[in-house]
Every structure is written in C-alpha cells, then in structure tokens.
Amino acid sequence: MTTSFHTVAADAAQPPHPAKKPHTVKAPFGAQRQDEYYWLRDDKRENPEMLAYLKAENAYVDAQMAALKPLEDKVYNEIVARIKQDDSSVPYRERGYWYYGRFEAGKDYLVYGRRKDGAGVDAVSIQQANGAADFAGEQVLLDVNALAAGKDYYSVGDWEVSPDNNLLAYADDTNGRRQYTIRFKNLATGETYADAIAGVSANLVWADDNKTLFYVENDPETLLTKRVKKHVLGTDPKLDPVVYEEKDDSFYMGIDRTRDDRYIVIHVSSTVSDEMRYAPAADPSRFTVLAPRTRDVEYGADHFDGRWVIRTNADGATNFKLVTAPSASTSRKDWKDWVAHRDDVFVEGVELFDGYAAIAERSDALERVRILKNDGKDEYVKADEPAYSMGLDANPEPGTPWLRYSYTSLTTPATVYELNVQTGERRLLKRQPVLGGYDPSQYVTERVWVPARDGARIPVSLVYKKGFRKDGTAALLQYGYGSYGASMDPGFSVTNVSLLDRGMVYAIAHIRGGQEMGRKWYDDGKLLRKKNTFTDFIDVTDYLVKAGYAAPDRVAAYGGSAGGLLMGAISNMAPDKYRVILSQVPFVDVVTTMLDASIPLTTNEYDEWGNPEQKKYYDYMLSYSPYDNLSKQAYPAMFVGTGLWDSQVQYFEPAKYVARLRDLNTGKHPLLFRTNMEGGHSGKSGRFRQYRERSEMFAFMLGQLGLAGDGTAAATQ
Structure with missing residues (x-):
C-alpha cells in the first residue's frame, strides 16, 4: 500500500517563537x-x-x-x-401557546416564535407552516438575527415567558465569556424595557405575580455563580435584594420552577454534594431548605402530585434511586424509597406526569426510557440499533398521555417521537432533514x-x-x-x-x-x-x-x-x-x-x-x-x-x-x-x-x- 501525505511547502511562513520570561x-x-x-x-x-x-x-x-x-x-x-436552511424545531405546548425556534434561509441565528393554540394548530401543522414563506398567526418573541446585527459575537443563553404569557425575559452574551445581561420585552406591544441586569448567568425564573424575576448573579472576577437576587420590573437593578448567597466556592448555583409550578427552587451543587431550597411561587418571600448538604450525598428534587420526588445517591445508592417526601419536608428523615437502587442500572433523571413517570436510565452504556405507571406496571421505550442515544424531550405539560422523547444514532439523524403510554401508539414528529x-x-x-x-x-x-x-x-x-x-x-x-x-x-x-x-x-x-x-x-x-x-x-x-x-x-x-x-x-x-x-x-x-x-x-x-x-x-x-x-x-x-x-x-x-x-x-x-x-x-x-x-x-x- 502506498499513501501520499500532504506536506507543507519549504518556503512557508515560519512558526512564531514567543519570548521566554522566568516565572x-x-x-x-x-x-x-x-x-x-x-x-x-x-x-x-x-x-x-x-x-x-x-x-x-x-x-x-x-x-x-x-x-x-x-x-x-x-x-x-x-x-x-446537507443542512435545511429554513429548518425549525418541533413546537411544544405551554399555557395555551406552541413555542418553537426556526431558521430563515441564509441567516445565522434563530427566530424564536409562538402561535396560539386552537383548531388546526399542533406540532405537525406548525412545522409544515414553518417550511413555507407565510407564518400566519406567528408572534415573534426574539429575532436573534436582528439582535446580533453588527456584533462579532452574540448568543441568547436563556429566555422565559411570564406566567400570564405577556412578558419575556432573556439573557444575552456579546463576547462569548458567558457573562450575560438580562433584558425584558413586552410581548403585547413589542417594547423592550430599560431594565438591564449585567453580570449574571443564563438562568431566569418568574414569580406568579408576573413582575418579579429571580436570577443568579456571578462573581465579576471568578465568574462563579454567587447570589440569587430578585428584580421587580421597573425598579433599579442596583437595588435588587439578595435572596440567597453561597459562601462555598466549590458549589454551582441554579434556579427553577417545579413540575407543578407550585414552587421556585434554588439548587446549589458541587461535584459530591447538593442542597435545595424552595419557596411558594405565589409568595416567594422565604426559602426553606429541603435537605441540608452532606458531603457525598447528591440529590435533585421535583414537586408534583402533592409530594417531592427526589433522585439521590444517599444510603449507598451509587447509581442513584428515586425517593419521595412530603411537601413540607426539611430533612432526609422524611425520604421514602420509591424506585430502588440497582447495581446494573444508572438512574439519570425522571419526568412526572398525571398517572405515570418517565425515568431516564442507563444500562450497558446505552440510554433507555422506562415508563412507570401509577399502578406499578412498567415498560421500556424500544430502540432498533445496537448503538444509539435516547432521552426525554420537551414535555412541559404533565396532563397528557403522550410522552415526547428523542432518538438518534451515528447513522440516524436526530428524531423526535411521541408515544401514547395508554395505547402504545407512536408518532414520528420530526427527523432532522439531511439534504444532498x-x-x-x-x-x-x-x-x-x-x-x-x-x-x-x-x-x-x-x-x-x-x-x-x-x-x-x-x-x-x-x-x-x-x-x-x-x-x-x-x-x-x-x-x-x-x-x-x-x-x-x-x-x-x-x-x-x-x-x-x-x-x-x-x-x-x-x-x-x-x-x-x-x-x-x-x-x-x-x-x-x-x-x-x-x-x-x-x-x-x-x-x-x-x-x-x-x-x-x-x-x-x-x-x-x-x-x-x-x-x-x-x-x-x-x-x-x-x-x-x-x-x-x-x-x-x-x-x-x-x-x-x-x-x-x-x-x-x-x-x-x-x-x-x-x-x-x-x-x-x-x-x-x-x-x-x-x-x-x-x-x-x-x-x-x-x-x-x-x-x-x-x-x-x-x-x-x-x-x-x-x-x-x-x-x-x-x-x-x-x-x-x-x-x-x-x-x-x-x-x-x-x-x-x-x-x-x-x-x-
């Protein structure tokens, strides 16, 4: 066998040699x-x-x-x-609207949009509409192409719509350093407010009053997430009160709302330990610790159907297990095993629905989704290839029998399915188009x-x-x-x-x-x-x-x-x-x-x-x-x-x-x-x-x- 390798011409530019300085x-x-x-x-x-x-x-x-x-x-x-230039994501439904992102041909950035739910409007019909020139009924949330115009770098890290669907908060970065600035937009009028909060992470949560936003402030030097603050729209961000400050620099910090929208949670996490705080989203004036941090005990919790569901490695569950706790829990003493630990199955996460739970698992280096019904019966979502990737997709609303999940392999483009857990019917919502x-x-x-x-x-x-x-x-x-x-x-x-x-x-x-x-x-x-x-x-x-x-x-x-x-x-x-x-x-x-x-x-x-x-x-x-x-x-x-x-x-x-x-x-x-x-x-x-x-x-x-x-x-x- 003979193989010819590319060589650089002898008269090519010489590599630079920076100075050496003792240190x-x-x-x-x-x-x-x-x-x-x-x-x-x-x-x-x-x-x-x-x-x-x-x-x-x-x-x-x-x-x-x-x-x-x-x-x-x-x-x-x-x-x-190979890329479909006017492609779009699979729309998901939340609080009466279908949300999606779409690209326009020849443009670099997404347009985030939504359409109001109604007769003839669903995930499939919107995708078909997105492939056409006419976006009838669309409301543009953010045209990132317009926001990025004239900038060497621009990225929108996160955005959240207020519970009443009228306000948008989003975080953008203009140099790639992941130091974001939060901005606000009135979705009814299109007005962008003067409020701008710099030096934050891309993590935003609205309270139920539709005017209070919780966010995470970064340390200006180390860029570590340090403080949770709350901002009331129309006030001076310099006066935003600190809700929680993390003193231990080995912990990261994030905020979220629970599955049932009842609580706002603060989650601090290190490599080997977690701690969560929760407060009612309707009155987030006081946060309560769910379980105090303990070295080598990791946990993450969600609230649904009147209880906490917690993924944890406590009590020797190295591959993690699922436990439950009452709504007012403040101690690990309240935790009761629900899905037991197994040496051969790693529990990656869980999504809670009315009547069932979808558990993301991993076994023999392959992902799988296990459907566990409230009556104790369970089944696995099927896969057809020897090596693949499968995971839970966007499922923002729990009151549905349709579980949305993603599937891909080294040969199969990214695919989104919906599975009816009651009938077993599976619907292909979208497969990433690959042209050429x-x-x-x-x-x-x-x-x-x-x-x-x-x-x-x-x-x-x-x-x-x-x-x-x-x-x-x-x-x-x-x-x-x-x-x-x-x-x-x-x-x-x-x-x-x-x-x-x-x-x-x-x-x-x-x-x-x-x-x-x-x-x-x-x-x-x-x-x-x-x-x-x-x-x-x-x-x-x-x-x-x-x-x-x-x-x-x-x-x-x-x-x-x-x-x-x-x-x-x-x-x-x-x-x-x-x-x-x-x-x-x-x-x-x-x-x-x-x-x-x-x-x-x-x-x-x-x-x-x-x-x-x-x-x-x-x-x-x-x-x-x-x-x-x-x-x-x-x-x-x-x-x-x-x-x-x-x-x-x-x-x-x-x-x-x-x-x-x-x-x-x-x-x-x-x-x-x-x-x-x-x-x-x-x-x-x-x-x-x-x-x-x-x-x-x-x-x-x-x-x-x-x-x-x-x-x-x-x-x-």
Missing part, C-alpha cells in the same frame, strides 16, 4: 515549577505582546493551510449543503467492547460507510472526553458524513471518567484514578488497529475542553500511536490552573481533579498534566484551537502549551494553533461559523491522513 509557580507546601510562558496570561486580554503572538500564530495557520483551502471550502460546502441525498442505509453502526489493560471492558461506538473492509488500511478518527461524569452518547453528526464518505471510520471511545457505565465508571476516571481515562483511550486505539479498523499510521484523535486534556495526555504518553491530534479549547495546564482560585471553575472542581494544595493530589496531577509532561520527542501533527474570551478553559493554557511544545518537539509534523479572537468556549456564534471552523480542522486532518484528494481512492490504496 516560578509555587505550591503552598513549598513545591516550585518554572513556567517560562506564564506571561502570556492577561486577564484583560489587552497585552499588545500577547495579542501579537496570537495573531502571529493565526497568520502561520493561514500560511500553512493555504494549500488546503480548496479542501476546506469543499468540506464546508458539503456540510452546509444522505441515505442512512448506506452507513453501518456497531458497538464493540474493548478490554482495558486492567481488565475493564470499554464500550466503543463505531460508524463507517457500507462496504468498508476491516483490512487495516483505512483512516480512523477516534473521539473521547472522559470527565465530569459526562456521557458521550452516539448521535448523528452532519459534519462527520464528509469523513465517512471519504472512507474514514469514526469511533467514540466511552472511556472512564464519563458515566456511560454508571457512577463507578465516573469514579474510576477522576481524582487519583484519572490516568484510567488516558490509558482507556490508548487501549481502544490499539484494539481498533489490531482488529483492522484502521492502519497504524492513519489514526487521528479528537477531543475538546477536558477532552483536550485527554489529547494532551495521550500525545505525551503514546505519540507514536497517533498521526494527527485535534484539540479544541484544551485544559492542558492542570496544576497551575488548579492552584489559582481566581480562575473561573477552579474551586468548583477540587473533587474532580483534586486540590493541589494537598501534596498527594499535586504530585498525581503533576504526573499527567500535559503542559508539565511535554518532553523532547516526536509528536503527531496537531491542530489546537482556542477562544480569546473563553471563561472555562482560558486561552493562555493552549497558548503556553503550543509555545513549549514547539521548543521540545523533535518531529517534523506540523503544529497549528488557531485563536478565535471574538469567541469563547464554544467558538464563534452563528449557525454556519462553527462549520467553517470544523472544516478547517478537518481539512488539516484529511491532508495529514492522505485524504486531501477525492478521498475514496486515497483511503483504499
């Missing part, structure tokens, strides 16, 4: 480390030398990618051609189990085009995350089709640190067992290559955020096993970041990574931190991306990482570093801009894997 990072117990690129950190994003370096790196990417620009454009055009002749029958998905080096069995979801041969010649893109208990379920990707059509295999490694296999799967991939995440990913690569899914010199790996930590770790530990690494907004400077409590998210995550002020955690984190473990060796080709305004993984982590990697890398493969100067953790705003960024990254990868031409021939040579 000592000290730990409380006396440990010291040198960080010659620490100066690249500028919390105000104003340092001219730092900005010049980032711009120089971007210019270097432009020069290096010039030869692949036609491929980037081709991939981008393929992706966009996409035929799911021409692709194959499968689930394999990979033995880890310590005996654990790692589930892996795979997809490839029909006719693929496991002869060890193909190119593979392997994706992973493996942190925070976040499960990376197999779902359809409109972008990955461009890879599959070029003969590539796409694999999701459901490694430890996620929660695909239950809570123990998460616990075995965090704190002092974090390295299981990295070795699992490498073991999956070894298995897939040995099984013939990929050539050993044509494996690419992809991860972002904490998945970027994974990319940094595997490229240090096993650089010879990967030809290309794609790393987006990577968390790569673990020890320095976790030593600095002023950085957003740090204190919240001591129970995820460990507190480096304690030597045992410091030493363990230092043993895998990608930035600290870079060494003189040959590294794979890499494409690293970040956002200047990222508040979750600060831009300076990947900037320092790339600078030091350039110093130490003895290999000849390209290293590219792209900074989105207007975006944050999620990249640029707008519907299609994300696909431009993805296309550039994919073009880089395809060039390195010998797929810069027509693809199919190169993949099978």
Whole structure:
C-alpha cells in the first residue's frame, strides 16, 4: 500500500517563537515549577505582546493551510449543503401557546416564535407552516438575527415567558465569556424595557405575580455563580435584594420552577454534594431548605402530585434511586424509597406526569426510557440499533398521555417521537432533514467492547460507510472526553458524513471518567484514578488497529475542553500511536490552573481533579498534566484551537502549551494553533461559523491522513 501525505511547502511562513520570561509557580507546601510562558496570561486580554503572538500564530495557520483551502471550502460546502436552511424545531405546548425556534434561509441565528393554540394548530401543522414563506398567526418573541446585527459575537443563553404569557425575559452574551445581561420585552406591544441586569448567568425564573424575576448573579472576577437576587420590573437593578448567597466556592448555583409550578427552587451543587431550597411561587418571600448538604450525598428534587420526588445517591445508592417526601419536608428523615437502587442500572433523571413517570436510565452504556405507571406496571421505550442515544424531550405539560422523547444514532439523524403510554401508539414528529441525498442505509453502526489493560471492558461506538473492509488500511478518527461524569452518547453528526464518505471510520471511545457505565465508571476516571481515562483511550486505539479498523499510521484523535486534556495526555504518553491530534479549547495546564482560585471553575472542581494544595493530589496531577509532561520527542501533527474570551478553559493554557511544545518537539509534523479572537468556549456564534471552523480542522486532518484528494481512492490504496 502506498499513501501520499500532504506536506507543507519549504518556503512557508515560519512558526512564531514567543519570548521566554522566568516565572516560578509555587505550591503552598513549598513545591516550585518554572513556567517560562506564564506571561502570556492577561486577564484583560489587552497585552499588545500577547495579542501579537496570537495573531502571529493565526497568520502561520493561514500560511500553512493555504494549500488546503480548496479542501476546506469543499468540506464546508458539503456540510452546509446537507443542512435545511429554513429548518425549525418541533413546537411544544405551554399555557395555551406552541413555542418553537426556526431558521430563515441564509441567516445565522434563530427566530424564536409562538402561535396560539386552537383548531388546526399542533406540532405537525406548525412545522409544515414553518417550511413555507407565510407564518400566519406567528408572534415573534426574539429575532436573534436582528439582535446580533453588527456584533462579532452574540448568543441568547436563556429566555422565559411570564406566567400570564405577556412578558419575556432573556439573557444575552456579546463576547462569548458567558457573562450575560438580562433584558425584558413586552410581548403585547413589542417594547423592550430599560431594565438591564449585567453580570449574571443564563438562568431566569418568574414569580406568579408576573413582575418579579429571580436570577443568579456571578462573581465579576471568578465568574462563579454567587447570589440569587430578585428584580421587580421597573425598579433599579442596583437595588435588587439578595435572596440567597453561597459562601462555598466549590458549589454551582441554579434556579427553577417545579413540575407543578407550585414552587421556585434554588439548587446549589458541587461535584459530591447538593442542597435545595424552595419557596411558594405565589409568595416567594422565604426559602426553606429541603435537605441540608452532606458531603457525598447528591440529590435533585421535583414537586408534583402533592409530594417531592427526589433522585439521590444517599444510603449507598451509587447509581442513584428515586425517593419521595412530603411537601413540607426539611430533612432526609422524611425520604421514602420509591424506585430502588440497582447495581446494573444508572438512574439519570425522571419526568412526572398525571398517572405515570418517565425515568431516564442507563444500562450497558446505552440510554433507555422506562415508563412507570401509577399502578406499578412498567415498560421500556424500544430502540432498533445496537448503538444509539435516547432521552426525554420537551414535555412541559404533565396532563397528557403522550410522552415526547428523542432518538438518534451515528447513522440516524436526530428524531423526535411521541408515544401514547395508554395505547402504545407512536408518532414520528420530526427527523432532522439531511439534504444532498444522505441515505442512512448506506452507513453501518456497531458497538464493540474493548478490554482495558486492567481488565475493564470499554464500550466503543463505531460508524463507517457500507462496504468498508476491516483490512487495516483505512483512516480512523477516534473521539473521547472522559470527565465530569459526562456521557458521550452516539448521535448523528452532519459534519462527520464528509469523513465517512471519504472512507474514514469514526469511533467514540466511552472511556472512564464519563458515566456511560454508571457512577463507578465516573469514579474510576477522576481524582487519583484519572490516568484510567488516558490509558482507556490508548487501549481502544490499539484494539481498533489490531482488529483492522484502521492502519497504524492513519489514526487521528479528537477531543475538546477536558477532552483536550485527554489529547494532551495521550500525545505525551503514546505519540507514536497517533498521526494527527485535534484539540479544541484544551485544559492542558492542570496544576497551575488548579492552584489559582481566581480562575473561573477552579474551586468548583477540587473533587474532580483534586486540590493541589494537598501534596498527594499535586504530585498525581503533576504526573499527567500535559503542559508539565511535554518532553523532547516526536509528536503527531496537531491542530489546537482556542477562544480569546473563553471563561472555562482560558486561552493562555493552549497558548503556553503550543509555545513549549514547539521548543521540545523533535518531529517534523506540523503544529497549528488557531485563536478565535471574538469567541469563547464554544467558538464563534452563528449557525454556519462553527462549520467553517470544523472544516478547517478537518481539512488539516484529511491532508495529514492522505485524504486531501477525492478521498475514496486515497483511503483504499
């Protein structure tokens, strides 16, 4: 077999080399480390030398990618051609209106709208109307295209309609830092009020009086959620009273209304503990603690049918169980088991209805929905593929026998069904349209189990085009995350089709640190067992290559955020096993970041990574931190991306990482570093801009894997 790989011309621009400036990072117990690129950190994003370096790196990417620009454009055009530009979401009914979001052809942002319920108006009929030019009866809530006009970045994080349906509160972000401003609109007149509340999270709850809004204020430095405040429309936000303030920086905070709309709740949550407060929505003057926080006891509660229904891991229920408590409960002593704990089933959530409950569960790394009726009978919603993703969809009104749920797989586009729990009838409400002749029958998905080096069995979801041969010649893109208990379920990707059509295999490694296999799967991939995440990913690569899914010199790996930590770790530990690494907004400077409590998210995550002020955690984190473990060796080709305004993984982590990697890398493969100067953790705003960024990254990868031409021939040579 012969494969031609894309190489960069010898006279291409040279990579930038930022200055080294001595800096000592000290730990409380006396440990010291040198960080010659620490100066690249500028919390105000104003340092001219730092900005010049980032711009120089971007210019270097432009020069290096010039030869692949036609491929980037081709991939981008393929992706966009699959997208129905005037698409819309499935409408859901709430308080007499059908709500939805829709795109207009050629525009980047959603239009949020609603239509009043009535004869001939339902989810299906509105979707059909949304495909036409005439939106008869529509009331536009927010035209995000108009709001975003003239802005480099714009995002609406959350919006809520008042109980009387007349007022809209929404939170917007204009730089990607997830520091939102709340604004108010009169839906009857279209007037936007002068009230504007800055420095908040995107979390809003109306009280029953239709003039009082509860919101969460962020700390201006750490950006942590700190205080719940209430605002009365028409008053000065500076005078808004504090309803609750959280003193412990290891807790996040959120607010909501219960299923029966009876209570407003405040939920504070750390990695290992929860506490909830509740107050009547009709008179939210005093909040009562449902159950005091206790370390290693997690819980979340909803109120319906005169009782609290609580999901918790209390009393050794590591995979969680459901308990109930009276409406006036203030103690765990009141909790009574309802759905028992099981070692082989992880309870993810529950939605309560009149006469039944829908329980989101996970077993053998697959999601399922269990319908539990009030008479004790239960059944499972059926699935038709070996690897899929299934979950509860929007079900805002409990008084219906129709349960709405979502379904997707690596070959099946996102689908929304309704199931009548009384008759068993199932209705297809919508399947994500994929244009350009996409035929799911021409692709194959499968689930394999990979033995880890310590005996654990790692589930892996795979997809490839029909006719693929496991002869060890193909190119593979392997994706992973493996942190925070976040499960990376197999779902359809409109972008990955461009890879599959070029003969590539796409694999999701459901490694430890996620929660695909239950809570123990998460616990075995965090704190002092974090390295299981990295070795699992490498073991999956070894298995897939040995099984013939990929050539050993044509494996690419992809991860972002904490998945970027994974990319940094595997490229240090096993650089010879990967030809290309794609790393987006990577968390790569673990020890320095976790030593600095002023950085957003740090204190919240001591129970995820460990507190480096304690030597045992410091030493363990230092043993895998990608930035600290870079060494003189040959590294794979890499494409690293970040956002200047990222508040979750600060831009300076990947900037320092790339600078030091350039110093130490003895290999000849390209290293590219792209900074989105207007975006944050999620990249640029707008519907299609994300696909431009993805296309550039994919073009880089395809060039390195010998797929810069027509693809199919190169993949099978």
